Amino acid sequence: MFTIxxxxxxxxxxxxxxxxxxxxxxxxxxxxxxxxxxxxxEAAQLARLNRIIALKDLGFSLQQVGAILAEEVSVxxxxxxxxxxxxxxxxxxTAADARLAQVEARLRTIESEGRMSADDVVVKRTGTVLxxxxxxxxxxxxxxxxxxxxxxxxxxxxxxxxxxxxxPAGPGLAYYEDVPEPSGGSGRPAxxxxxxxxxxxxxxxxxxxxxxxxxxxxxxxxxxxxxxxAATGLDFDVVTLPGLDGAATVVHRGPMSRILxxxxxxxxxxxxxxxxxxxxARELYLECPPDQEKWVTEIxxxxxxx
Numbered sequence: 001m002f003t004i005x006x007x008x009x010x011x012x013x014x015x016x017x018x019x020x021x022x023x024x025x026x027x028x029x030x031x032x033x034x035x036x037x038x039x040x041x042e043a044a045q046l047a048r049l050n051r052i053i054a055l056k057d058l059g060f061s062l063q064q065v066g067a068i069l070a071e072e073v074s075v076x077x078x079x080x081x082x083x084x085x086x087x088x089x090x091x092x093x094t095a096a097d098a099r100l101a102q103v104e105a106r107l108r109t110i111e112s113e114g115r116m117s118a119d120d121v122v123v124k125r126t127g128t129v130l131x132x133x134x135x136x137x138x139x140x141x142x143x144x145x146x147x148x149x150x151x152x153x154x155x156x157x158x159x160x161x162x163x164x165x166x167x168p169a170g171p172g173l174a175y176y177e178d179v180p181e182p183s184g185g186s187g188r189p190a191x192x193x194x195x196x197x198x199x200x201x202x203x204x205x206x207x208x209x210x211x212x213x214x215x216x217x218x219x220x221x222x223x224x225x226x227x228x229x230a231a232t233g234l235d236f237d238v239v240t241l242p243g244l245d246g247a248a249t250v251v252h253r254g255p256m257s258r259i260l261x262x263x264x265x266x267x268x269x270x271x272x273x274x275x276x277x278x279x280x281a282r283e284l285y286l287e288c289p290p291d292q293e294k295w296v297t298e299i300x301x302x303x304x305x306x
Contacts, residue, residue: 001030001031001040001041001042002040002041002042002043003038003039003040004018004019004029004038004039004040004041007041007045007046010043010046011046011049011050011053013049013053018039018041019039021052022039024062024066025066026052026062026065026066026069027045027048027049027052029041030042030045048069051065051069051078052065052069054082055068055069055081055082058082058085058086058089059085059089060085068081098144098147098148098257099144101143101255101257101258104258120250120251121248121249121250121265121266121269122248122249122250123246123247123248123249123275123303124246124247124249125243125244125245125246125247126243126244126247126282126300127243128240128241128242128243129170129173129206129240129241129243130206130207130208130209130238130239130240130241131173131202131204131205131206131207131238131239131240131241132157132160132161132166132168132204132205132207132234132236132237132238133157133202133203133204133205133236133237133238133239134153134154134156134157134160134202134203134236134237135153135200135201135202135203135237136149136150136153136200136201136203137149137179137198137199137200137201138150138198138199138201139198140197140198140199141176141197141199141280143256143257143258143259143260144257146201146256147256147257149201150174150201150203153201153203154172154203157203157204157205157236158205160234160235160236161205161207161236163235164215164217164234164235164236165214165215166207166211166212166214166215166234167207167211168205168206168207169206169207169208169211170205170206170207171205171206171284171285171286171288172203172204172205172206172284172285172288173204173205173206173241173282173283173284173285174201174202174203174204174282174283174285175202175204175241175280175282175283176199176200176201176202176280176281176282177199177200177202177280178197178199178200179198179199179200180200199280202239204239204241207238212238215234216233217233217234217238244282244300244302245302246275246278246302246303246304247282247300247301247302247303248266248269248270248275248300248301248303249298249299249300249301250262250265250266250269250298250299251286251296251297251298251299252295252296252297252298252299253294253295253296253297254292254293254295255292255293255295256283256292256295256297259297259299262299263281263299266281266299266301270301270303274305274306275303275304275305275306276303276304276305276306277301277302277303278302278303278304279301279302281299281300281301281302282299282300282301282302283297283298283299283300284297284298284300285297286298
């Protein structure tokens with residue numbers, strides 16, 4: 001048997017914690033000296049201690065830990081519970097990191113108010129492109145809602161292109177639209193679960209008809225309307241995206257989670273130079289290395305004279 005001090009050392013916990021576990025009936029000593037009151041533990045009790053600490057570290061209360069252990073769950077069941085709790089905590093951490101990124105972007109915007117440079121804004125025409133794309137719906141146009149939707153879309157699109165043997169001919173290009181109104185609707189945009197206006201996210205990659213032909217697919221848009229997905233027989237859509245007659249463009253450097261200062265810089269320029277926005281901005285991903293701090297994205301906002 002081990003003294004409480006030795007057992008605490010092997011379990012990497014404090015003796016005070018073991019006394020507390022004894023007091024609440026969570027981990028009783030194997031023997032308690034009736035005269036001195038000293039507690040003694042057996043090596044086999046380390047297994048229960050390990051379960052207690054693992055469950056507690058994953059956020060379960062001691063009362064919940066006791067209830068779980070009382071059910072005598074098997075090791076596979078315990079592993080499944082721990083993995084589920086681990087996934088929940090990782091999701092919460094990811095959400096917290098995203099919120100912190102948005103706070104940082106908002107602070108940078110506030111700090112730069114009154115001294116935003118618009119020297120790099122250029123108005124130009126953009127060309128028509130053929131896109132392979134996947135689409136999804138985001139709760140709002142905010143980066144905190146766009147990111148969780150567009151990131152997996154691009155991951156899946158790249159996988160599908162590789163499987164089909166279609167090599168992209170240019171960078172990624174994302175564009176956005178309001179969610180179509182349901183027939184007989186109120187005339188207002190659809191709303192996300194938190195009351196914000198939901199939008200459709202299109203994650204596209206520039207391709208060529210030649211690359212599609214090599215993959216055994218052809219572009220056949222029966223509707224004849226630009227921007228309508230074409231039937232190809234592949235697991236992704238193919239869209240002919242019309243160019244913009246006038247786009248106010250600016251280069252954003254860094255992750256898209258920090259796009260706010262760049263977008264508001266562009267808004268100041270548009271307002272100051274006699275233009276108005278004519279729709280959602282497009283995002284042309286010029287450079288997307290693994291380190292997002294090195295990303296280079298051209299923001300293309302359609303504009304017309306005010």
